[in-house]
Amino acid sequence: MSLRHALLGLLSEHPASGYDLLKLFETSLANVWPATQSQIYTELTKLADAGLITVTAEGPRGRKEYALTDDGMTELRHWLTETRPQRTVRSDILLRVFFLGVLPPEQARAYLAELVELSDRVHDDLRHLVDSIDWDEGDLSVYGRIVLEYGLRFNAMRREWAEWAAGLIK
Secondary structure, three states, rough: HHHHHHHHHHOOOOOOOOOOHHHHHHHHHHOOOOOHHHHHHHHHHHHHHOOEEEEEOOOHOOOOEEOOOOOHHHHHHHHHHHOOOOOOOHHHHHHHOHHHOOOEEEEEEEHHHHHHHHHHHHHHHHHHHHHHHOOOOOOOHHHHOOOOOHHHHHHHHHHHHHHHHHHHHH
16 A cells, blocks of 8 residues: 555545645554655645646645545556555564564563553554544445454454463563
């Protein structure tokens, strides 16, 4: 996935400003594709230059509202249906686990205990997010809720796995 497609997807439901999109990232996509303010604004400029989005309104202090063009919707649909998701997953967390054998066992177990704590924190953050959103019947709500559920289940699984792994270290 790219930031480009994430922005096109968010704009598929309704026009939004860069600030609105940043807030949507923070409350919906941060679990799967985090982005900074500068990354979002840079990509919005590129998307507009490519004709995939258009500025539909301009307000005070340079505020712009963007909307998806027909070409943008075509690009989004093409990406969803005709490109394969990248299967390459890089995990700094798992790479470190692979080499925990170079540490004393108590340090290796401590690292895994930190993963338990991380999983609990992220799970709690996502649970708070689920409870704080005013869900509706729109596509972003329905599918956003599905993605959040993935995050909740993933963190529960990672917690259980880290506890299991710590139990194997003698």
